[in-house]
Amino acid sequence: MKPFSTLTAVAAPIDMANIDTDRIIPVRFLRKLRNEKAGYDPYLFHDMRFGNNGGENPDFVLNRPAYRNAGILVAGANFGCGSSREGAVYALLDYGIRAVIAPSFGDIHYANELQNGMLPVTLPEEICRGLRAQLQAQPGATLAIDLPAQTVTDTEGTAHPFMIDPVYKERLLKGLDDIGLVLENTAAIEAFEKGYHAQRPWLA
Amino acid sequence: MTSPRTLFDKIWDSHVIIQRPGGDTLLHIDRNFVHEGSFHAFGALAKEDRKVRKPRQNFAVADHYVPTVGRERGLDATEDADARHMIQLLEENCRVNGVAHFGMDDARQGIVHVIGPELGITQPGLTITCGDSHTSTHGALGAYALGTGASQLKQILATQCLWLKKPKTLRVTVNGRLGPGVTGKDVVLAIIAKIGAAGATGHVIEFAGPAIRGLTIEGRLTVCNMAIEAGGRAGMIAPDDAVYEYLHGREYAPKGADWERALAQWRALPTDDGARFDREVTLDGAALEPMLTWGTSPEEALPVSGRIPDPQSLGDADKRAHALQALAYMDLKPGMVLTDIRIDRAFIGSCTNGRIEDLRAAAAVLKGRKSMIPAWISPGSTALKAQAEAEGLHRIFLDAGVEWRASGCSSCAAMNGDKVPPGLRCASTSNRNFEGRQGKGARTHLMSPAMAAAAMVTGRVTDVRALLSGN
Ligand code: SF4
Numbered sequence: 273m274k275p276f277s278t279l280t281a282v283a284a285p286i287d288m289a290n291i292d293t294d295r296i297i298p299v300r301f302l303r304k305l306r307n308e309k310a311g312y313d314p315y316l317f318h319d320m321r322f323g324n325n326g327g328e329n330p331d332f333v334l335n336r337p338a339y340r341n342a343g344i345l346v347a348g349a350n351f352g353c354g355s356s357r358e359g360a361v362y363a364l365l366d367y368g369i370r371a372v373i374a375p376s377f378g379d380i381h382y383a384n385e386l387q388n389g390m391l392p393v394t395l396p397e398e399i400c401r402g403l404r405a406q407l408q409a410q411p412g413a414t415l416a417i418d419l420p421a422q423t424v425t426d427t428e429g430t431a432h433p434f435m436i437d438p439v440y441k442e443r444l445l446k447g448l449d450d451i452g453l454v455l456e457n458t459a460a461i462e463a464f465e466k467g468y469h470a471q472r473p474w475l476a
Numbered sequence: 477m478t479s480p481r482t483l484f485d486k487i488w489d490s491h492v493i494i495q496r497p498g499g500d501t502l503l504h505i506d507r508n509f510v511h512e513g514s515f516h517a518f519g520a521l522a523k524e525d526r527k528v529r530k531p532r533q534n535f536a537v538a539d540h541y542v543p544t545v546g547r548e549r550g551l552d553a554t555e556d557a558d559a560r561h562m563i564q565l566l567e568e569n570c571r572v573n574g575v576a577h578f579g580m581d582d583a584r585q586g587i588v589h590v591i592g593p594e595l596g597i598t599q600p601g602l603t604i605t606c607g608d609s610h611t612s613t614h615g616a617l618g619a620y621a622l623g624t625g626a627s628q629l630k631q632i633l634a635t636q637c638l639w640l641k642k643p644k645t646l647r648v649t650v651n652g653r654l655g656p657g658v659t660g661k662d663v664v665l666a667i668i669a670k671i672g673a674a675g676a677t678g679h680v681i682e683f684a685g686p687a688i689r690g691l692t693i694e695g696r697l698t699v700c701n702m703a704i705e706a707g708g709r710a711g712m713i714a715p716d717d718a719v720y721e722y723l724h725g726r727e728y729a730p731k732g733a734d735w736e737r738a739l740a741q742w743r744a745l746p747t748d749d750g751a752r753f754d755r756e757v758t759l760d761g762a763a764l765e766p767m768l769t770w771g772t773s774p775e776e777a778l779p780v781s782g783r784i785p786d787p788q789s790l791g792d793a794d795k796r797a798h799a800l801q802a803l804a805y806m807d808l809k810p811g812m813v814l815t816d817i818r819i820d821r822a823f824i825g826s827c828t829n830g831r832i833e834d835l836r837a838a839a840a841v842l843k844g845r846k847s848m849i850p851a852w853i854s855p856g857s858t859a860l861k862a863q864a865e866a867e868g869l870h871r872i873f874l875d876a877g878v879e880w881r882a883s884g885c886s887s888c889a890a891m892n893g894d895k896v897p898p899g900l901r902c903a904s905t906s907n908r909n910f911e912g913r914q915g916k917g918a919r920t921h922l923m924s925p926a927m928a929a930a931a932m933v934t935g936r937v938t939d940v941r942a943l944l945s946g947n
Binding site: 290292299354387388471473 | 490491494496498499500502504506513516524533541558559562602608609623625627628631634635637638639641674677704730734737738792793794795797798801890910911912913917
C-alpha cells in the first residue's frame with residue numbers, strides 16, 4: 273500500500289449529499305478485471321460523467337477543463353453510502369483521486385478508502401461548503417492536505433484542522449496493511465480460537 | 477458484578493482476540509460468506525500465495541449474477557459469458573480452498589442473506605461477515621453481522637479475523653402494535669425517513685420494542701437488512717424463542733447436546749436492563765402507514781397517503797440538491813399525491829423481501845386479480861421456491877399474469893441483466909432506490925411486497941389496505 277503523507281492537488285467540488293457507491297461506479301462495471309493495463313478510471317461517476325450517447329456531459333465537474341486533473345474531491349454528507357463495492361475506491365484511485373473531503377462518509381466506504389491508501393477527511397458541514405464555494409469561484413485551485421499535521425489548507429491559506437483516528441493515521445503514514453498486523457499475532461489468535469471453540473465446538 | 481451490557485457489547489466482548497492501544501481490536505469472525513463478486517478478494521489472496529485459513533467457517537453461494545430464467549438449462553447454457561465465468565470462478569476458488577459452495581444448481585442456492593438464516597449458518601451471538609453491505613440482515617437472529625469491502629474480505633479469508641474499532645450503539649425502539657397492512661419494510665423505511673440515510677453512521681443499531689418483538693423472523697430480517705440504508709454498521713435484534721424455534725433442526729444449526737449448550741448461551745445474550753446506548757430513538761408503531769420512496773435515497777420515503785415534498789422546504793442545502801436531482805431523475809413534481817404515480821413494472825424479491833412471508837403477502841393481494849403491468853417474482857432461495865410451489869402460491873402469481881422466476885438477486889441490482897428499462901418506473905421490494913440501481917435510467921420506488929402487489933393490480937401507487945379490507 274502506498275503511504276499517504278501530504279497532498280497538494282486540484283480539488284473538485286460536488287454539491288450533493290448521499291453520493292452512493294452505485295453513483296461512483298455503476299454496477300455493470302464491477303465485473304471488469306482491474307490490472308496495470310486496465311484501470312477503473314473510465315467508470316468513475318460514469319452515468320453522471322457521460323451522456324446516453326457516450327459523449328461527455330459538459331456540466332459534470334470532472335469534465336470541466338479546470339478540474340480534469342483533480343486529485344481531491346470535496347462532497348456533501350454521507351459520501352460513499354450504500355454498497356460495499358471496493359470498485360468505488362478503485363475508480364477514484366485510478367482516476368487520480370487520493371483524498372475525499374466530506375462532512376461524513378458511509379462506514380464501509382470509509383474503511384475501503386483506508387485499505388487502499390486513500391485519505392477520507394471529515395470536516396464540518398460549513399467548512400466543506402466553504403471549501404466548495406472557494407473551488408467554484410476559482411476553478412482549478414488546489415487544496416493542501418497535511419496528514420501529519422491533520423490540516424487542510426484552503427485557497428486563501430487558512431488551515432482547517434481535522435480529526436482522524438490515530439490508528440488509521442499511523443497505517444496511512446506507514447502504508448501498512450492489515451494482514452501484516454494480523455500475522456504478527458498468530459499465537460494470540462490460535463490461543464483465542466482454542467478457548468473459544470472449547471466452549472462452542474459446533475462452530476469450529 | 478459486571479455492569480449491564482447490551483446485546484452488541486456481549487457479542488463484541490466474547491470475540492476480542494487482542495486490543496491494541498487506541499482501541500484497535502482484532503475480532504474473531506465466526507462465519508464469512510462469499511459470492512461471485514468476491515473474485516477481487518480471492519484474486520488478491522492468490523497473488524499473496526495465501527489460502528483460506530479456516531475453510532469450514534466460510535460459505536459460498538452464487539446469487540448476484542445467476543440468471544433467473546432458463547435455469548433448467550444449467551450453467552453451461554447461461555448466455556452472459558462474463559456472468560458464467562464469474563459463477564465458475566467462485567466454484568473454482570472454493571474448490572481450491574476447500575470452502576463449502578452452493579452453486580447455481582444446488583438445492584441450497586439462494587441469496588446469501590436468505591440462505592444464511594435458512595440453513596442455520598446464521599446463529600445468535602456470532603460475528604458474521606460478507607463482502608456485501610446487506611450482511612446486516614443476519615443480525616435479525618441476534619448476531620453482529622457486517623459487510624466489508626474486498627480488502628477486508630481478503631483479510632478475513634486469510635486470517636478469520638478482522639481489525640475493527642468498536643462502533644457506537646443506537647437503540648431504535650418501536651412501540652405499540654403495527655396496524656393491518658403495515659410490515660417490517662414499512663417500519664424500517666419509516667425509521668430511515670426519520671433518522672436519515674446517515675442517521676446511524678458509525679453505530680450498530682439494536683431494534684427493540686413491542687412492534688419489533690411482534691415481527692416474524694422474516695419481518696425482522698427485513699428490518700435488519702435495511703439498517704445499512706440508515707448508515708448503520710450493523711442492525712440487530714435480541715434473540716428469543718421465535719429465533720430458537722426457527723433455527724431448530726436446520727442443516728447447520730447445532731444438534732443434540734450442542735443444541736442445549738448453544739441455547740443456554742443464546743439465552744444470556746439479550747441486552748441487560750439498564751444497559752447504556754450511545755443514542756436512543758423511539759417511534760410509535762401504531763401510527764405507521766405503508767411506506768414508499770419517491771426519490772433516489774432510501775431516506776426520501778413517505779407514508780402512502782403523502783405528497784411529494786417541495787425540495788425548497790429542505791433546510792439542508794446538500795439534501796436540497798439531492799432532492800432536486802432526485803425529482804428530475806424520477807420525473808416527479810413537488811406537491812404530487814403519491815397515489816397518482818403510475819407504475820410500469822413491479823419486482824418482488826431480493827434479500828430484503830424475498831422470503832416466504834413476503835410471497836404469501838403478495839399472494840394474498842394477487843389472489844383472483846390480474847397484474848396490469850409486467851411483473852416478476854424471484855424467491856430469495858431455491859428452497860423457498862419449492863416451498864411456495866408446495867403451498868400453491870406460484871399458481872396465484874401465474875394466474876395473475878406475473879412471472880415466477882428462479883432465485884437470485886435479480887432486479888435488485890440487475891447484475892444478472894434483469895434490468896428495468898430506462899425511464900420506466902418500478903415498484904420494487906428491494907432496498908435501494910439509487911439512480912441506475914435497477915438499470916441505467918430506471919426509476920425505483922421501494923415498498924413492501926403487499927404494496928408492490930397492489931401496484932401490480934392497479935398500475936399505480938396504491939394503499940394496499942384498500943385492497944385488503946374486503947377480504
Ligand atoms: S438481493 Fe440485492 S441487496 Fe441483496 S445481496 Fe443481492 S444485490 Fe445485494
